[in-house]
Amino acid sequence: MSKATDPERILLVEDDERIRLEVLDALQAGGFVVSVAATLKEATDLVQNGFDLVLLDLGLPDGDGLDLCRSLRASGDDMPIILLTARDAPEQRVRGLDVGADDYVVKPFHMPELVARIRGLLRRSGSKTATGLLRAD
Numbered sequence: 001m002s003k004a005t006d007p008e009r010i011l012l013v014e015d016d017e018r019i020r021l022e023v024l025d026a027l028q029a030g031g032f033v034v035s036v037a038a039t040l041k042e043a044t045d046l047v048q049n050g051f052d053l054v055l056l057d058l059g060l061p062d063g064d065g066l067d068l069c070r071s072l073r074a075s076g077d078d079m080p081i082i083l084l085t086a087r088d089a090p091e092q093r094v095r096g097l098d099v100g101a102d103d104y105v106v107k108p109f110h111m112p113e114l115v116a117r118i119r120g121l122l123r124r125s126g127s128k129t130a131t132g133l134l135r136a137d
């Protein structure tokens, strides 16, 4: 029973505490409901709860964020994913988009730009969900 006024839920995966708190503040100020994970394992567990969007750091202490992205897509999950990456080599970005990420921002990023990208992606995925909600079970 979701209402149009329900806040969107975001999973923030980032092991750098300073960046995590900064992004968390910005998202909460923007009216989002945010869950945080600092490791790939936490993220993998939490993501099962379902989110409207995932912000995914690539360099995590126990693995690579790309693996989570890849496994979500392999299981048919198309929840919007934005990669947070310090890797500015073009081939890394291409690889992220290749495994199914929707967008990426390179650190250090400008917080208003990140929030704007989130809103843009949610608008696009929202219209898609409204017209094509499929349940596998």
Ligand code: CA
Binding pocket: 014, 015, 016, 057, 058, 059, 060
């Ligand atoms: Ca990191």
